[in-house]
Amino acid sequence: MNQTPNESTRKKRAIGKPAHFWMPGQxxxxxxxxxxxxxxDAVKAAASNWxxxxxxxxxxxxxxxxxxxxxxxxGIYWSVIGNNALLxxxxxxxxxxxxxxxxxxxxxxxxxxxxxxLGAEHEHLHPESNIPWNKPAVYAAHGVDENADxxxxxxxxxxxxxxxxxxxxxxxxxPYDPKSIMHYAVRQSWTHGDFKIDLNLVLSEKDKAFxxxxxxxxxxxxx
Numbered sequence: 001m002n003q004t005p006n007e008s009t010r011k012k013r014a015i016g017k018p019a020h021f022w023m024p025g026q027x028x029x030x031x032x033x034x035x036x037x038x039x040x041d042a043v044k045a046a047a048s049n050w051x052x053x054x055x056x057x058x059x060x061x062x063x064x065x066x067x068x069x070x071x072x073x074x075g076i077y078w079s080v081i082g083n084n085a086l087l088x089x090x091x092x093x094x095x096x097x098x099x100x101x102x103x104x105x106x107x108x109x110x111x112x113x114x115x116x117x118l119g120a121e122h123e124h125l126h127p128e129s130n131i132p133w134n135k136p137a138v139y140a141a142h143g144v145d146e147n148a149d150x151x152x153x154x155x156x157x158x159x160x161x162x163x164x165x166x167x168x169x170x171x172x173x174x175p176y177d178p179k180s181i182m183h184y185a186v187r188q189s190w191t192h193g194d195f196k197i198d199l200n201l202v203l204s205e206k207d208k209a210f211x212x213x214x215x216x217x218x219x220x221x222x223x
Contacts, residue, residue: 018214020081020082020083020084020119021082021083021118021119021214021215022056022067022082022083022118022119022215024055024056024215024216024217025055025056025218026056026057027056027057027058027059028056028057028058028059028066028067028068029059029061029065029066029067029068030047030058030059030060030061030066030067030068030069030070031060031061031062031063031064031065031066031068031069031070032060032069032070032071032072033064033069033070033071033072033091033092034071034072034073035070035071035072035096035098036072036098038100039072039096039098039100040060042100042103042106042107042110043070043096043110044058044060045107046106046107046108046110046111046114047110047111047114049107049111049202049203050111050114050115050118050203050211053203053207053208053209053211053212053215054118054211054212054214054215055215055216055217056118056215067085067086068085068093068094068117069085069088069091069092069093069094070092070093070094070095070096071091071092071094071095071096072095072096072097072098073092073095073096073097073098074097074098074099075097075099076095076096076097077095077096077097077109077112077113078094078095078113079093079094079095079113079114079116079117080093080094080116080117081116081117081119081120081121082116082117082118082119083119085117093117094113094114094116094117096109096110096113097109104201105199105201107201108181108199108200108201108202111181111202111203112181112182115181115182115207115211116182118211118214118215119214120182120207120210120211121166121182122182122183122184123176123177123178123180123182123183124162124183124184124186124197125162125164125165125166126165126166126173126176126177127165127166127167127168127173128168128175128176129165129176130176131186131191131195131197132191132192132193132195133162133163133190133191133192134189134190134191134192135163137189137190137191138158138162138163138190139155139158141187141189141190142154142157142158144158161184162184173210174206174209174210174213175206177204177206177207178197179200179204179205179206180200180204180206180207181200181202181203181204181207182207183197183200184197185197185198185199185200
């Protein structure tokens with residue numbers, strides 16, 4: 001997730017480009033570049049929530065060589081999208097904050113980042129998203145001057161995180177899902193009217209269905 005005030009970080013992405021998906025049936029090797037055993041165990045437990053719904057396996061390996069490489073970095077949640085991780089020659093392809101004081105919150109962020117690692121984009125940027133954003137309020141919360149030019153870096157960053165919907169022609173997607181683990185929390189003060197979305201803490205049914213379609217099991221052959 002991208003950085004927001006008083007929240008953890010997630011970087012921009014149930015929506016996904018087929019070219020960014022891994023091959024169904026593949027075993028993904030996942031290495032930890034840092035973090036203590038409690039952190040590693042918590043990451044494994046949270047990430048495994050995806051496994052019943054996908055035709056992939058996770059192999060958490062020793063050492064620094066993996067298809068996905070995780071570093072423990074306070075205050076940051078971020079991931080490369082899907083098999084783009086293979087283009088990162090060294091260093092982490094995912095960063096996770098080691099704050100385990102709120103296990104449910106930590107698990108939700110890990111599931112979100114593993115959603116990115118599996119190829120999913122941010123749900124609030126869904127082409128059919130209809131969030132009634134109060135843009136000046138969102139800009140103000142991120143320290144962006146309301147009169148900032150469209151080319152201003154801080155304004156462009158906020159636009160990319162919240163407002164620039166994905167091009168429907170470039171992605172596979174299921175119907176917009178405000179309950180998706182890939183959706184940002186939306187503060188009521190950031191919208192017009194009585195509209196808010198609390199942080200989603202578990203995989204939604206549409207999350208599961210989307211990933212099951214992206215990573216299907218072979219169709220059983222009948223005689």
